[in-house]
Amino acid sequence: MPLQVFTAVTGAGWESALVGALDRADHGVTVVRRCVDVSELLAAAATGTGQAALLSADLRRLDADTVTRLAATGVAVVGLVEPGDDRAADRLRGLGVARVLPADAEPDVIAAALREAVAGGPVTGRGIADPQAALAAPGPGAPSVERAPGRGRVVAVWGPTGAPGRTTVAVGLADEAARLGVQTLLVDADVYGGVVAQVLGLLDESPGLAGAARLAGAGTLDEAALGRLAWAVRPRLRVLTGLARADRWPELRPHGVAAVLEEARRVARLTVVDCSFSLEEDEELSFDTAAPRRNGATLTVLEDADTVLCVSGADPVALQRSIRALGDLRDVLPEVEPLVVVNQVRRGPVPGDPRAEIAGALERFAGREVAFFLPADRRATDAALASGRTLAEVAAGSPLRTELRSMAASLAGVPQPAARRVRARRRAG
Known part of the structure; x- marks a missing residue:
């Protein structure tokens, strides 16, 4: 059965092309609803008809509470940012979105990230310059963008x-x-x-x-x-x-x-x-x-x-x-x-x-x-x-x-x- 996915990436010029590419049968993903804002996304998640959500960093009123409520309804989250926008990627991770990819990632990479998010697998990569970085373990000496925990x-x-x-x-x-x-x-x-x-x-x-x-x-x-x-x-x-x-x-x-x-x-x-x-x-x-x-x-x-x-x-x-x-x-x-x-x-x-x-x-x-x-x-x-x-x-x-x-x-x-x-x-x- 295809993975049921919501999207909330309104205002992005690449949204329509991405939705069309993800809906192809060989990716195993079906977009069941394209939400225009956070309220609609949360309402859709509460119906239990979706297993994952694709969010853009510039979604209006997106905050940590939204991510927490999505998780509470059993909806896994994958974030999308403009290529090279490290600040937006860091913001999404700060809100609790573990998997962040650039919007120009290949559809099969995004589909794989969605499936992994639903499966609850470990997040082994954090970079966004390479789409595969969200799925593959970083190489030796690779810098981490995670902030060090406080010592106080x-x-x-x-x-x-x-x-x-x-x-x-x-x-x-x-x-x-x-x-x-x-x-x-x-x-x-x-x-x-x-x-x-x-x-x-x-x-x-x-x-x-x-x-x-x-x-x-x-x-x-x-x-x-x-x-x-x-x-x-x-x-x-x-x-x-x-x-x-x-x-x-x-x-x-x-x-x-x-x-x-x-x-x-x-x-x-x-x-x-x-x-x-x-x-x-x-x-x-x-x-x-x-x-x-x-x-x-x-x-x-x-x-x-x-x-x-x-x-x-x-x-x-x-x-x-x-x-x-x-x-x-x-x-x-x-x-x-x-x-x-x-x-x-x-x-x-x-x-x-x-x-x-x-x-x-x-x-x-x-x-x-x-x-x-x-x-x-x-x-x-x-x-x-x-x-x-x-x-x-x-x-x-x-x-x-x-x-x-x-x-x-x-x-x-x-x-x-x-x-x-x-x-x-x-x-x-």
């Missing part, structure tokens, strides 16, 4: 609902890492009510993460673009602000957020992401078609992060929520092993020695050890919030600031601050 680390700051201090921890961790000489990027990815901009006294109407995700969806996000969107708070600390309004959450598509994190690894040694609390995946209960996922950004960050911090409060209610949240995380992302951070530790809500009691409860009911304890220091956090500054700026000697600094050193892989080392030696003695 991503730390996700997550925790249950109930204001256990996720943002306080994320901001403090990023600020202290920057003060320790680590190039740091702080990202507000809370889709329910991100407040990083307000906490730092920044203009929260700036595009921030949403703008970066849009560029990623269009395949135009790079280090320079990310640098322009991120606020420079101090020489080694930049901030991608969050959504100005919670109802704008559809702007943070999982694919775009993942692309932003990958670019962040290139621009910063440490990326700290303030996440939402919810892990629910119930969109299929309300929609019978592909639906946007409000919690998709959170799940993407947790899955992609090198380290996940679960921030818990230090009172019985907060601990119960944390134990349940850790169970939910294990169910949704079983491969993620979070580090537990207990915030706002103080005497009163928990009888006896709060650290020992909390550590015992989390070990007994969640099977988790506590990695970091952060003391309550309401006076310092109130002063920082009132002035839109960090703890280091308003309360340099705060016990909370000291512990955040130690945690930042540990997660960033740099030497512990001198004061912390002295205290550790005293305890050992």
Whole structure:
């Protein structure tokens, strides 16, 4: 049976000749629909009548979400670009199109690429100067146009609902890492009510993460673009602000957020992401078609992060929520092993020695050890919030600031601050 193919290469002078050539019986390909735009292509793909799609790089409103939705409907994608247009080819690959060919490739080469895309075979070639380069393995010493993966680390700051201090921890961790000489990027990815901009006294109407995700969806996000969107708070600390309004959450598509994190690894040694609390995946209960996922950004960050911090409060209610949240995380992302951070530790809500009691409860009911304890220091956090500054700026000697600094050193892989080392030696003695 011939391979059923959609085309969406409108405006190209070579489209009619290509469709006619592909429809020849000896190629084993049949063009079942010639789509004029992305909307028509997605509608056709949803009918299940096609197995592959030929897209041109200049198709209007083509973005990474389109490629993802086509894949979700079982439609493989092959891209076509004008001969020698390397920029268009790179853009298509940035959108997730693995196989890209020049438009003047022979019909049998294009047909072979379509069949290979449907079969899901490995993409062994990336060049487009030679049509065969998308099908044959590159020779020895052949240059690769794939960008090298970033080396920076991503730390996700997550925790249950109930204001256990996720943002306080994320901001403090990023600020202290920057003060320790680590190039740091702080990202507000809370889709329910991100407040990083307000906490730092920044203009929260700036595009921030949403703008970066849009560029990623269009395949135009790079280090320079990310640098322009991120606020420079101090020489080694930049901030991608969050959504100005919670109802704008559809702007943070999982694919775009993942692309932003990958670019962040290139621009910063440490990326700290303030996440939402919810892990629910119930969109299929309300929609019978592909639906946007409000919690998709959170799940993407947790899955992609090198380290996940679960921030818990230090009172019985907060601990119960944390134990349940850790169970939910294990169910949704079983491969993620979070580090537990207990915030706002103080005497009163928990009888006896709060650290020992909390550590015992989390070990007994969640099977988790506590990695970091952060003391309550309401006076310092109130002063920082009132002035839109960090703890280091308003309360340099705060016990909370000291512990955040130690945690930042540990997660960033740099030497512990001198004061912390002295205290550790005293305890050992």
